[in-house]
Amino acid sequence: MPELPEVETVRRSLAPRIVGQVFRSVDVDFPGCLEGLAPHELNERLRGRCVEGTFRLGKYLGFSLDSGASLVIHLRMTGRLIFCEATHFEKTEYTRAVFHFVSGKAVRFDDQRKFGRVMWFANQSSLERRLALGYEPFDPRLGEREFSELLSGRRRSIKSFLLDQKHIAGIGNIYADEGLFRAGIAPWRPAGTLSQAEAARLLKAVREVLAEGIEYKGTSLRDYVDGDGRKGGFQERLRVYGREGKPCCLCGAAVERVVLAGRSSFYCPRCQA
């Protein structure tokens, strides 16, 4: 499940390989993965364009083009972007699109569940309007005070709040649970009931867990791999996520699971309140 650390890891693995590459063509095997444009339109807009840089916004991965436009991809749950050297390149049964460069190299977009999306934006403002994302978690403008302010008066659960991309972008189910555990806060607490100290603790914990996730190159529970097909290592360091019934690493109590905001939420009944 690519969340911020996984998307950032994919970005870092692809950047050195594709910056400077010029698009030749795009094969679209599953047109449903394109949002808002047809395969021939995407081809027209990419052909001959050079990739000038890469960026990440929340869980979206972007490539900025010399036309001023950008190609943006969301991996959703099972999406993968795999860099292919010209010599060994083959599609899989889950290949939804292939971006070919004039160099002969390519990037394959594979996605088992067909949830992932490929988008194209003419400029920055149309992109921002469409994605409508909140703060980047590491944005220095998001201080303890601002975070506390965001929470105040909200009755929805803190877990559900953390998952809402229009407030803070990039946090998914895994890193939300891990951040809440590290902050010692129960996931069902109404967001507005967190004290200033708790809010500060949570912001710090979320930042730490995301940074550590990037450091370990993401969590590979199932499908996730980076642009070179490599798995991450953060799954070894998860303290509560997916550990129902197993002992808490701090107190030994059995980790519990509850459904919140329609999602499994794992927590330690003793360490989190």
Added chain:
DNA sequence: AATGGCCTGGTG
């Protein structure tokens, strides 16, 4: 702010 839909492979 909460809920159902989109998807499909793996599991009970």
Added chain:
DNA sequence: CACCAGGCCATT
């Protein structure tokens, strides 16, 4: 054979 995983979006 039903159900679960879980991003985001549309609907209520």
